[in-house]
Amino acid sequence: MIATNEEVWKVLLGVNDPEINTVSIVDLGMVESINIGREEIRIKIIPTFLGCPALPIIQKNIENAVKEAIEVSEVTVEFVCSAPWTSDRITERGREGLQAFGISPPPRHIKENGEWQVDCPYCGSTYVTFDNLFGPTACRSILYCRSCKNPFEAMKPMSTDM
């Protein structure tokens, strides 16, 4: 065995989202599976959004990180749709990482009428307004905090109920 599953997970914990450097791809819930062969490590990744331009960068970063940490001739990263990415895949540590970056983590619940609540990542106020459902990247929206007067971003909720 060239490596254990655990060793590879550990390496992937060090691969951060290229646009949110406080959160790893593991904590974003993007890693679907790790398969260790005799000479090859295959990693299945779930894209957050299909059109995300960071995907090829993430792929390269994973390949480099694994090859650097583990002696292996071949690392294959495959993007799969067999499991859909939903925002509840983000771990507790991932939610904290988002907040530290100034991005509100996605809501845990969406009401039956489709509404959801976002709090300011800086002061925690609920007195916020939506500026734009869409933001600088596919997975984020733009909001404004009326309490501490800061603009901020929030992760869009993604659920198979939508």
Add this chain to the structure above:
Amino acid sequence: MTENDPINQDYQKAVIELLYQLADDDFIHAFRGSEWLGLAPHIEEDVAFSSISQDTMGHTAMFYRLLEELGEGSADHLAQGRSSIERKNCVLVELVNGPGNYMEKPRYDWAFAVVRNYFYTQAKAIKIQSLKNSSYKPLSDAAVKVKMELYFHLLHWKTWFTQLMTSTDEARKRMEEATERVFAELDGVFSQGSYRVKIVDFGLIEDETILRKLWIQELSPIFQSINLTMPESFGMKHGNGRDGEHTGDLEQAIQTLSEVYRLNPAAAW
């Protein structure tokens, strides 16, 4: 079943045909959307519309990759290297955004953009819902993913549509004119072309008449709320794109979007 099995071959052909329709629709639609970059009515809309176009281009790339896996050639080539006559997209998505062009005096029509995007996105959402039960597993998996992203697109265009329809007299007039133009081509969006029977028989997606009916069901209450009449029938004024019938607008779009690719098809992207 083996690869040489005639049923298997027929099935694969039907899958390929449907994938071309889905991929080409989203590709040209996303291209027309991207031509609005910097020209939308305000900065927030610029952010929103370009984000939507980027998502749609992501769906396109995924559909072309599924074709690539079925031996149809590289996704890049499928997107950029095919002539207009080979394209299976509906005519509605290929029509220009308005007079002028992106590089020179674009005088694009925002009412047309809103109506086209809303009606197309609603139709796509209905198709995607049906594809969740597709007999072709890669397509049903992809549908679950696309559906979630579409939720936001649909919310966006529905908001624009109802707000402009209930705004000033001039807005209402322009929106009604745009609605007429879109209805004149809307049948092409639902059309499954000459492969329709096989596509449906193999359980890839529901029949176009059912999809059209679901679309009407979905939009009727919205129309009622803004006092707009649903027409008795839709049209395919400039022909059926599924069978290779297109306007000069598509040729112009392909010339523009493939300009760099044609300079050096071997270049890395």
